[in-house]
Amino acid sequence: MNIGIIGLGTVTQGFIEILQEKNIWLQEKYEQKIKIVVVKDIQKGNMYNPNGIDLNKLLEKLNNKELITDASISEDTDVSSVEEVDLIVEATYSDYTTGDPAYTFIKKALSRGKHVVTTNKGPIALHFNELNKLAKESNVFLQYEGTVLSGTPTFSLIEECLAGDEILKIRGILNGTSNYILSKMSEGDSFDSALRTVQDKGYAEADPTNDVKGYDARGKIAILSHKVFGVDLGLDSILTKGIDSISIEEVNAAKKAGKNIRLVGSLEKKGDFLEGKVAPEPLSTTDALSNIDGVTNAIEITTKYLGKLMITGPGAGKLETGYSVFSDVLSILKKEKL
Ligand SMILES: NC(=O)C1=CN([C@@H]2O[C@H](COP(=O)(O)OP(=O)(O)OC[C@H]3O[C@@H](n4cnc5c(N)ncnc54)[C@H](O)[C@@H]3O)[C@@H](O)[C@H]2O)C=CC1
Numbered sequence: 001m002n003i004g005i006i007g008l009g010t011v012t013q014g015f016i017e018i019l020q021e022k023n024i025w026l027q028e029k030y031e032q033k034i035k036i037v038v039v040k041d042i043q044k045g046n047m048y049n050p051n052g053i054d055l056n057k058l059l060e061k062l063n064n065k066e067l068i069t070d071a072s073i074s075e076d077t078d079v080s081s082v083e084e085v086d087l088i089v090e091a092t093y094s095d096y097t098t099g100d101p102a103y104t105f106i107k108k109a110l111s112r113g114k115h116v117v118t119t120n121k122g123p124i125a126l127h128f129n130e131l132n133k134l135a136k137e138s139n140v141f142l143q144y145e146g147t148v149l150s151g152t153p154t155f156s157l158i159e160e161c162l163a164g165d166e167i168l169k170i171r172g173i174l175n176g177t178s179n180y181i182l183s184k185m186s187e188g189d190s191f192d193s194a195l196r197t198v199q200d201k202g203y204a205e206a207d208p209t210n211d212v213k214g215y216d217a218r219g220k221i222a223i224l225s226h227k228v229f230g231v232d233l234g235l236d237s238i239l240t241k242g243i244d245s246i247s248i249e250e251v252n253a254a255k256k257a258g259k260n261i262r263l264v265g266s267l268e269k270k271g272d273f274l275e276g277k278v279a280p281e282p283l284s285t286t287d288a289l290s291n292i293d294g295v296t297n298a299i300e301i302t303t304k305y306l307g308k309l310m311i312t313g314p315g316a317g318k319l320e321t322g323y324s325v326f327s328d329v330l331s332i333l334k335k336e337k338l
């Protein structure tokens with residue numbers, strides 16, 4: 001399988017590191033070798049090798065923040081037009097207004113018959129139906145496990161294990177950056193200093209307004225409304241409030257009352273109506289979501305037959321999200337072999 005990558009940031013660097021470690025295992029277990037044949041980043045440069053890019057060299061350049069220059073690929077090469085490419089990994093920034101540039105990259109790739117794996121929430125939240133339909137018509141797979149809870153398996157559990165049950169309600173901590181900031185504030189850190197740390201760790205969005213104003217969690221709620229309830233809720237109909245106006249005094253007052261403030265995203269069936277919401281809430285420490293700390297995410301699912309169950313795990317990070325890309329690529333590889 002030959003891969004083309006668009007966007008060489010935190011996530012794809014994590015993916016490349018995992019791929020390097022797992023390629024021999026892939027050959028032994030699935031008789032498949034995965035090669036990355038083309039990479040393109042608007043700031044970091046481009047590289048092309050139809051026989052497979054030397055990943056050690058690529059990672060070295062990225063780690064040393066060196067510009068990647070390669071005479072064999074022009075700056076305006078469209079990665080999905082590269083003939084050898086079977087699958088595109090798209091990991092540019094998430095935009096919640098149009099979904100671009102990722103939306104256009106994904107559309108082009110699918111219509112050219114390339115599989116797509118993305119961790120980009122914008123195009124999936126905004127254009128879920130269109131992109132999934134296009135993938136079906138083109139007879140290729142579109143996978144986006146990393147868009148919700150990064151590498152923590154979420155969609156597979158919902159789609160496989162809960163397929164015969166009926167999900168009534170979902171509530172969760174869906175933005176690692178906000179949760180990290182709230183956790184640190186309750187330990188006495190300031191909002192700004194906690195935000196700087198999450199940016200340095202690569203958890204925050206390129207524009208962290210999307211995290212702290214609740215837009216990232218809203219995008220994830222929109223994706224879950226499609227996945228879980230088959231409903232196109234639309235971003236505008238999801239009542240959204242972020243953590244940007246939460247003061248240290250509010251965090252401390254909640255703590256004194258035995259509560260933790262958490263940014264909660266929810267989806268609940270109310271008759272024929274599906275209500276979507278994102279807002280900070282003071283949660284009693286007896287509430288499982290209250291004790292989710294740092295960059296960890298969680299989703300509490302209420303179903304007809306099981307009652308309440310919870311998925312929890314990392315919600316952001318280099319290897320954590322890189323793993324979601326690896327697991328999506330692996331899942332496509334397995335489906336192709338069937
Ligand atoms: N960092 C994380 O933990 C997680 C990130 N995500 C999503 O995954 C995507 C990637 O995230 P990161 O790697 O953290 O972002 P990043 O900001 O580290 O990397 C994005 C890269 O895309 C490049 N880029 C931007 N526009 C481009 C264009 N038009 N053509 C080619 N390259 C372009 C940038 O130069 C940058 O190197 C985002 O959409 C993010 O929301 C999802 C889950 C977790």
Ligand SMILES: N[C@@H](CC=O)C(=O)O
Binds near residue numbers: 176177204216315316
């Ligand atoms: N910025 C996001 C990254 C994952 O989607 C977050 O903090 O959760």
